[in-house]
Each structure stands twice: as C-alpha cells, then as structure tokens.
Amino acid sequence: MFSVVHDSEYILxxxxxxxxxxxxxxxxxxxxIVTEILTKLGYAVxxxxxxxxxxxxxxxxxxxxxxxxRADMDALPIKEENTxxxxxxxxxxxxxxxxxxxxxxxxxxxxxxxxNKDRYKGKIKLIFQPAEEGGAGAKAMIEDGVLExxxxxxxxGYHNRPxxxxxxxxxxxxxxxxxxxxxxxxxxxxxxxxxxxxxxxDPVVAASTFVTLLQSVVSRKLSPLSSGVITVASIHGGDASxxxxxxxxxxxxxxxxxxxxxxxxxxxxxxxxxxxxxxxxCTSDLNVDVEVMxxxxxxxxxxxxxxxxxxxxxxDAIEKIDYMPTMGAEDFSFYLAERPxxxxxxxxxxxxxxxxxxxxxxxxxxxxIAAKVYLSIAEQYLSKENTL
Numbered sequence: 445m446f447s448v449v450h451d452s453e454y455i456l457x458x459x460x461x462x463x464x465x466x467x468x469x470x471x472x473x474x475x476x477i478v479t480e481i482l483t484k485l486g487y488a489v490x491x492x493x494x495x496x497x498x499x500x501x502x503x504x505x506x507x508x509x510x511x512x513x514r515a516d517m518d519a520l521p522i523k524e525e526n527t528x529x530x531x532x533x534x535x536x537x538x539x540x541x542x543x544x545x546x547x548x549x550x551x552x553x554x555x556x557x558x559x560n561k562d563r564y565k566g567k568i569k570l571i572f573q574p575a576e577e578g579g580a581g582a583k584a585m586i587e588d589g590v591l592e593x594x595x596x597x598x599x600x601g602y603h604n605r606p607x608x609x610x611x612x613x614x615x616x617x618x619x620x621x622x623x624x625x626x627x628x629x630x631x632x633x634x635x636x637x638x639x640x641x642x643x644x645x646d647p648v649v650a651a652s653t654f655v656t657l658l659q660s661v662v663s664r665k666l667s668p669l670s671s672g673v674i675t676v677a678s679i680h681g682g683d684a685s686x687x688x689x690x691x692x693x694x695x696x697x698x699x700x701x702x703x704x705x706x707x708x709x710x711x712x713x714x715x716x717x718x719x720x721x722x723x724x725x726c727t728s729d730l731n732v733d734v735e736v737m738x739x740x741x742x743x744x745x746x747x748x749x750x751x752x753x754x755x756x757x758x759x760d761a762i763e764k765i766d767y768m769p770t771m772g773a774e775d776f777s778f779y780l781a782e783r784p785x786x787x788x789x790x791x792x793x794x795x796x797x798x799x800x801x802x803x804x805x806x807x808x809x810x811x812x813i814a815a816k817v818y819l820s821i822a823e824q825y826l827s828k829e830n831t832l
Contacts, residue, residue: 451552451808451811451812451815454548454549454551454552454811455548455808455811457477457548457551458544458545458547458548458806458808458811459529459530459544459808460477460530461474461477461539461544461547461548462530462531462532462539462544462805462806463530463531463532463533464532464533464534465519465520465532465534465537465538465539465544466517466518466519466534466537467518467519467520467521467537467577468518468574468575468576468577468578468579468581469495469496469518469574469575469579469581470496470518471496471517471518471574472496474517474547475491475496475497475498475517475572475574478498478500478517478547478551478572479491479498481551481554482498482500482551482554482570485500485554485555485558486502486558487500487501487502487554487558487570488500488501488503489501493585493588493589493590494573494574494575494581494582494583494584494585494586494587494588494590495574495575495581495584496517496574496575497571497572497573497574497581497584497585497588497590498572499569499570499571499572499590500554500569500570500572501567501568501569501570501594502557502558502561502567502568502569502570503567504561504564504565504566504567504826506564506565506566506828507565507566508564508565508566508567508826509566509567509597509598509825509826510566510567510568510569510594510595510596510597511566511567511568511569511596511597511598511599511600511821511822511825511826512568512569512570512571512590512591512596512598512599512600512779512783512785513550513553513568513569513570513571513599513600513601513818513821514550514570514571514572514573514582514599514600514601514776514779515543515546515547515549515550515570515571515572515573515601516543516546516547516572516573516574516576516581517543517547517572517573517574518543518574518575518576518577518579518581519532519534519537519538519539519540519541519543519544519577520537520538520539520540520541520577520800521536521537522536522537522538522540522800522802523535523536523538523802524538524540524802525802525803526802526803526805528805538802538804539806540799540800540801540802540804541577541799541800541804542603542604542792542799542804542806543576544806545604545806545807545808545810545811546601546602546603546604546814547572548811549602549810549811549814549815549818550570550572550814550815550818552811552812552814552815553570553814553815553818553819554570556815556818556819557818557819557822560819560822563822563823563826563827563828564822564826564827564828565826565827565828566825566826567594568822568826569590569594569596571585571590571599573585576774576775576776578626578734580734580736580775580778581775582775582776582777582778582779583775583778586778586779586782591779591782591783596783597783597784597825598742598745598783598784598785598825599779599780599783599784599785600745600749600785600786600787600788600818600821601776601779601785601787601788602787602788602789602790602814602817603774603787603789603790604789604790604791604792604806604807604810605769605770605789605790605791605792606792606793606796606797606798606799606804607791607792607794607796607798608789608791608792608793608794609761609791609793609794610791610792610793610794610796610807610809610810611759611760611761611790611791611809611810611813612759612761612762612763612790612791613753613758613759613761613762613763613788613789613790613791613813613817614762614763614764614765614769614788614789614791615741615746615749615750615764615765615786615787615788615789616741616746616764616765616766616767616768616769617741617742617743617746617747617764617786618740618741618743619671619701619702619738619739619740619768620739620740620741620768620769620787621738621739621768621769621770621771621772621773621774621777621787622671622673622699622700622701622738622739622768622770622771622772622773623699623700623701623702623703623705623706623735623736623737623738623739623773623777624697624698624699624734624735624736624773625697625698625700625706625710625732625734625735625736626695626696626697626698626732626733626734626735627695627696627697627698627713627730627731627732627733628693628694628695628730628731628733629654629693629694629695629696629717629728629729629730629731630691630692630693630728630729631647631650631651631654631681631691631692631693631694631717631720631721631726631727631728632647632690632691632726632727632728632729633645633646633647633650633688633689633690633691633692633724633725633726634690634725635687635688635689635690636687636688637686637687637688638685638686638687638688639686641688644688645724645725645726646688646689646724646726647681647689647690647691647692647724647726648681648682648688648689648692649724650692650720650721650723650724650726651679651681651692651694651720653719653720653723653724654694654716654717654720654721655676655679655694657716657719657720658674658676658696658712658713658716661674661709661712661713661716662674662709662712665708665709665711665712665715666705666708666709666712667705667708670700670701670702670704670705670708671700671701671705671768671771672698672699672700672701672705672706672708672709673698673699673771674696674697674698674699674709674713675696675697675698675699676694676695676696677695677696677697678693678694678695679692679693679694679695680692680693681693696713698710698713699771699772699773700738701738701768701771702738702740703737703738705738706738713730714730717730736773736774736775736777736778737777737778737781738773738777739773739774739776739777739780739787740777740780740781741780741785741786741787742780742784742785742786744784745784745785745786746764746786746788747764748786748821748824748825749786749788749817749820749821749824750762750763750764751824752817752820752821752823752824753817753820755820756816756819756820756823758813758816758817758820759790759813759816761791769789772799774787788817790810790813790814790817792806792807792810793807
C-alpha cells in the first residue's frame with residue numbers, strides 16, 4: 445500500500461499562501477514557493493510556463509504513460525472579511541476560491557508521489573497554473589507546450605465544493621461544469637436634453653428593453669433538456685439626470701452546458717439586441733471578452749478516478765454523480781479539450797461560506813484527502829503491478 449506524508453506542514457503552507465494572495469499572472473511569490481519545494485523534492489522544474497506557471501516532472505526511468513495533475517494558484521480582487529490569523533495581508537485581494545488549498549494539496553501529493561516513485565512506471569507531470577480566474581491561464585500553458593515533451597496521456601485536477609460534506613469525493617462524467625462567455629455590449633443612440641426625448645434616440649431605454657427581452661431567451665430559445673443562464677452583470681449609461689446619453693454599456697455572463705447551448709444563447713442575445721436597438725433607432729457592438737468552454741469529463745477517466753478512490757478508501761464518502769453540480773466555469777476545460785481526463789470535486793463542508801465570498805476559507809482537512817486521490821490515480825495509471 446502506498447504511503448501519504450503527514451499533511452501538517454502543508455496546512456501551514458496553505459495558510460501562508462492565503463496570507464499573501466496574488467492576482468492572475470502576478471503569482472510570483474506563490475510560484476517561487478512551488479519551485480523551491482518541487483526542486484527540493486527532486487522534480488525537474490520548469491518555470492515561466494504560460495506566464496507565471498510552474499511544472500514539475502517526475503520521471504521513473506521506465507517506459508509508460510505520462511499523467512498530469514493540475515492546481516491553480518491565483519486569487520481574487522475581493523476584500524477579505526475573515527478575522528483569523530491567516531487572513532489576507534494584501535489589501536483588496538483574497539484566496540476566496542480555495543486555490544491556496546489546491547496548490548498545497550498538490551504539493552503534499554508531490555512529496556508522497558516522489559516517496560512512492562519506485563511503485564510507478566512512466567512519468568508524472570505536476571502543473572501549477574496561473575490565472576484560472578478569468579485569465580485563461582490553462583490556455584496560456586497549453587500554448588507554451590505544457591501537454592507536450594513529454595506528451596500527456598491523461599490529466600486530472602479538482603475543486604473544493606462548499607455546501608457538500610467535508611471530504612465527500614465526487615465526479616461526473618460528461619458535462620460537469622458550465623462554460624462561460626463574458627460579453628460587453630455598447631449601444632449607441634443620439635444624446636439630447638432630458639426634457640426633449642423625441643429629439644434623441646435613447647440608448648438607456650434600448651438597453652432596458654434589451655434586458656427585458658433577454659428574460660425569455662433561456663425559456664424560449666433553449667431546449668428544456670439543456671442547461672443555461674444569462675446574467676446581466678452591469679449596465680452603465682449617462683452621468684447626469686437632465687441628459688440623455690449617447691451610449692449605454694451592458695455586460696453579460698452567459699453560462700451553458702456545451703457548445704450547442706452556447707450558440708443557442710448567443711443567437712438569442714443577438715436577436716434580442718437587434719430588436720431593441722431597431723425599435724429605438726440605436727446601433728450596437730457586441731464583443732466577447734472571455735470565453736471558457738464547458739468542462740466535459742471523459743467517461744473512462746472518470747470511472748477510473750472513482751474506482752481508484754474506492755479501492756484505496758481515500759474518504760468515507762465517494763460517488764460518481766449523474767447531475768451537473770455547478771454552472772460555474774473552470775478553465776481546466778481547455779486541458780480536457782486536448783486530452784482525456786477528469787476534474788473531480790471534494791466537499792468543503794456544508795457550513796462553508798460559498799466560493800468568491802469574503803468569508804470563505806479552504807477546509808484544510810481536504811489537503812490529505814486530495815493528496816490520496818492523486819496517489820490513487822497514479823496507482824491506477826502507472827502501477828508496475830497494474831493492481832487496479
């Protein structure tokens with residue numbers, strides 16, 4: 445049976461990372477810590493991948509597959525409201541999604557994997573990624589060749605899930621997280637005096653009509669067997685109460701379970717926009733700012749993860765689920781578009797504050813559980829004895 449190192453030092457490390465959060469592509473301190481630890485453990489380390497990403501390679505010297513494990517490192521522009529000792533010291537920045545815990549988990553696994561190196565054949569690539577939070581860091585690392593040299597045969601990662609029992613390990617084959625298309629729209633009309641609206645083409649009214657029309661896109665343009673949502677996140681038009689503005693800007697977040705749903709929703713958005721603008725004599729420009737595809741787990745890889753977790757009893761609660769647990773987006777989807785793999789989940793606690801909340805904190809009990817999952821996957825794919 446493989447061994448898992450004691451996780452106490454990685455709990456301290458997680459809290460240290462939490463105290464010093466860094467935004468996307470600015471994870472210099474975190475990347476330096478990761479580099480130092482991987483180097484001491486004996487990994488071949490490559491830095492600056494996809495910007496501030498770090499990659500560690502364990503080569504057993506024996507022929508076999510290459511599997512990859514990924515953790516994200518970036519924080520969010522949120523002012524932390526917690527009062528514990530490891531709260532953020534970087535004003536206005538916070539690890540409100542648990543990336544500090546994901547990084548610590550993979551480093552914990554890194555030590556155990558190296559100690560168990562003689563059990564494996566092939567190679568293990570550890571990917572510490574920047575800019576998951578809207579920066580498409582996964583895409584940047586792929587473009588820098590992270591899935592090549594050596595060629596990655598399968599890739600795995602995880603996210604903690606508030607609202608689920610702590611330590612509950614679960615995964616879903618197929619669509620497991622939503623895609624996200626962030627859209628900026630500029631509606632241009634003709635400004636004028638607030639007392640004489642008949643002489644203007646009011647973009648605020650056009651925008652308001654557009655928002656109203658959007659409310660029927662999901663219910664009437666999307667199959668009830670598909671999952672999608674459109675959120676109007678921002679509207680800005682005008683600065684004075686007696687002036688009709690020339691322009692109004694609208695920002696949308698469009699979430700979906702796959703490419704067909706995305707196209708249906710975008711078509712509905714464009715139709716609603718054209719209709720509203722035509723009614724009030726305005727024009728519009730629509731730009732896609734961020735696009736993260738839906739996360740689609742490979743079925744065979746998902747089955748292997750769940751089977752491995754059960755065989756090695758990584759937790760007292762392990763399950764393959766058949767429902768989509770969140771419409772939140774995750775750029776791990778870029779890896780899964782290139783290679784088979786599985787993105788699994790571990791419950792952060794039923795009482796945990798939710799992700800991107802100023803009171804959130806990662807549950808440190810999950811560091812050891814996540815490390816055990818990674819070790820179980822390594823046994824599944826690379827064991828010399830092929831015991832699974």
